Amino acid sequence: MSGPSLRRADSHSLIHEAALEEARELTELLERSLCRGERDKAQGIAWIAVEHWESRTLQHAQSEEEGLYLEAVELKPQLRDVITALTRDHNLMRELAAEIKERLERGEMDEQVLQRFQALILIDQIHNRDEEEMVEKELEERRHGAVSGPKVDGPAAG
Numbered sequence: 001m002s003g004p005s006l007r008r009a010d011s012h013s014l015i016h017e018a019a020l021e022e023a024r025e026l027t028e029l030l031e032r033s034l035c036r037g038e039r040d041k042a043q044g045i046a047w048i049a050v051e052h053w054e055s056r057t058l059q060h061a062q063s064e065e066e067g068l069y070l071e072a073v074e075l076k077p078q079l080r081d082v083i084t085a086l087t088r089d090h091n092l093m094r095e096l097a098a099e100i101k102e103r104l105e106r107g108e109m110d111e112q113v114l115q116r117f118q119a120l121i122l123i124d125q126i127h128n129r130d131e132e133e134m135v136e137k138e139l140e141e142r143r144h145g146a147v148s149g150p151k152v153d154g155p156a157a158g
């Protein structure tokens with residue numbers, strides 16, 4: 001989940017959508033259990049869901065901060081503000097996931113926990129849209145340029 005696949009809007013978008021879809025399904029299951037008053041079941045689902053956020057989206061965020069985002073700013077220093085904003089989104093998601101875990105560790109399983117999972121989904125949706133837009137407009141353009149470059153300079157061009 002790193003390297004070239006993150007520099008392409010299409011493959012990057014697939015990574016986002018797969019993780020988000022699972023998160024949506026888990027959150028719906030959680031909501032249903034909570035509505036039915038199945039507290040233990042809800043708690044179990046909440047743990048699975050928070051671990052899902054950590055191992056997928058937050059892990060993905062970390063690899064972006066260690067790779068893609070550094071490359072982006074190096075290539076185009078004017079992207080610094082965009083990268084700062086995207087990193088802030090990651091931090092909000094980290095904060096929400098940490099809060100959920102604290103609540104679960106205290107044995108709390110209520111509407112507050114559900115709301116935080118729903119907030120994670122909404123923030124992630126907006127974040128993904130903005131990040132994919134940046135990749136498509138700012139990074140792919142250069143990739144295409146780099147790929148077509150040698151062809152133009154090759155024997156065919158002469």
Ligand SMILES: [Fe+2]
Nearest residue numbers: 016060064131
């Ligand atoms: Fe991403």
Ligand SMILES: [Fe+2]
Nearest residue numbers: 061064090131
């Ligand atoms: Fe991201």
